[in-house]
Amino acid sequence: MKNVFKLSLLALLLSSYHIAEGQTKRKPNIIFILADDLGYGNIKAFSAKSPIPTPNLDQLASEGTKFTRFYAGNTVCAPSRCALMTGFTMGHAWVRGNAKAKDGLAALRAQDTTLAQRLQNNGYKTGMFGKWGLGDEDSKGAPHLKGFDSFYGYLDQSHAHDYYTNRLYEIVGGKTVEVPIDTTKYTEDLIVNKAVDFINENKDQPFFLYLPLTIPHAELKVPDELLKKFQNADGSSKFQPETPFEKKGNYDSQAQPHAAFAAMVNKLDTDVGAIVALVKKLGLENDTYIFFTSDNGAHKEGGADPVYFNSSGPFRGVKRDLYEGGIRVPLIVRAPGKVPVGKSDATPWAFWDVLPTFGELTGTSTPKNIDGLNYAALLKGEKPAKQHEYFYWQFNENGLKEALTKGDWKLIRFKEEGSPEKLELYNLKEDIGEKNDISGNNPATVKQLYALMKQAKTPSENPRFDWSAVEK
Structure with a gap:
């Protein structure tokens, strides 16, 4: 009888443990x-x-x-x-x-x-x-x-x-x-x-x-x-x-x-x-x-x-x-x-x-x-x-805008249909308010981020958001 009691007690304890474990794993x-x-x-x-x-x-x-x-x-x-x-x-x-x-x-x-x-x-x-x-x-x-x-x-x-x-x-x-x-x-x-x-x-x-x-x-x-x-x-x-x-x-x-x-x-x-x-x-x-x-x-x-x-x-x-x-x-x-x-x-x-x-x-x-x-x-x-490695966005209202950040660097691209593109570069650590465009002083960084910007996107499958005309 003692062995039966011990086994029953053990089963009860194991059951309680599994219930508690299930509750903690909700x-x-x-x-x-x-x-x-x-x-x-x-x-x-x-x-x-x-x-x-x-x-x-x-x-x-x-x-x-x-x-x-x-x-x-x-x-x-x-x-x-x-x-x-x-x-x-x-x-x-x-x-x-x-x-x-x-x-x-x-x-x-x-x-x-x-x-x-x-x-x-x-x-x-x-x-x-x-x-x-x-x-x-x-x-x-x-x-x-x-x-x-x-x-x-x-x-x-x-x-x-x-x-x-x-x-x-x-x-x-x-x-x-x-x-x-x-x-x-x-x-x-x-x-x-x-x-x-x-x-x-x-x-x-x-x-x-x-x-x-x-x-x-x-x-x-x-x-x-x-x-x-x-x-x-x-x-x-x-x-x-x-x-x-x-x-x-x-x-x-x-x-x-x-x-x-x-x-x-x-x-x-x-x-x-x-x-x-x-x-x-x-x-x-x-x-x-x-x-x-x-x-x-x-x-x-x-x-x-x-x-x-x-x-x-x-x-x-x-x-x-x-x-x-x-x-x-x-x-x-x-x-x-x-x-x-x-x-x-x-x-x-x-x-x-x-x-x-x-x-x-x-x-x-x-x-x-x-x-x-x-x-x-x-x-x-x-x-x-x-x-x-980087973060990328694109948006099109009144022309195409794209942005890419890599670490503290941020490149923004502006493109309107029939017009040349414009690039702006900022260092967010030094210029969180993006007040000073330093693209002219950092051509190598602009080139690197621009290449990543091309890599970050594919043409839109959705014709509603096909902005390829802006690129011409």
């Missing part, structure tokens, strides 16, 4: 929050000069690591998000610029595998709430075809300019469909509420939450109660002088654009705080990586004033530029016990590295033909075994 949750056109200098943790309060983002940075040389996929939203989702640079991506979602060429194809698809296939519940921008409901790039179990928000970036609208889109019955909404509701609130529901519903299993919020992109519009926080008792703006913005294109009029922009950034901060608080309340913080960044640099549309708010921080340029202000974005990563606390890291990496990095964090396979590299070691405060 795959981590990942929450990836993407702001829309938030500048590097709009968060106090990255720029003490920012006059807008961002207490929740500042706390997130203090509880994790901030990366000060992290790059967006591009300088506008759709191609940047394509790089994030597929792991390709602008030298190889299918979507290399903005275009209407109704234009089938702006949508991801059936063969374009996304980060969400890979995590979904690895047992993750996947949800996206906010702005997609990579395919409408009838395209091969619709959210339900690209790895998301749940989606609620905008499909098209133009539609996402409207914070009060009569419709959004949602995955219902396994399909992405249009759903009517109350035109008096601020869509940011609706989107964040859906994200909160998703976390609550999936708290007991590994989940990937992609939260591409639409603020603080133009138009500059917030509910009155949020605007009042940045107004004086008499209703005037606390951020003087104000120059009223008159309705133009997609953007509605705004009497106090400075106050409205500040309110939108502060609203973004509040919503991030709500997500972090929920993760803590549910006891998920030790199992959850929280990433926060922006899709590109600060914008100057709809009355936005990036100079007034020092939105680009120490950098030159804004959205649509390939200077650092257009592509260098803030990144905060928080994961207690996994990511160093209160650290700042200047190692360069980019959107296309997110897919393989998440692969390492979650035990998810990574395709071998992408441009991205696994930078998961960086999240532990270590140097990755392999890093990029």
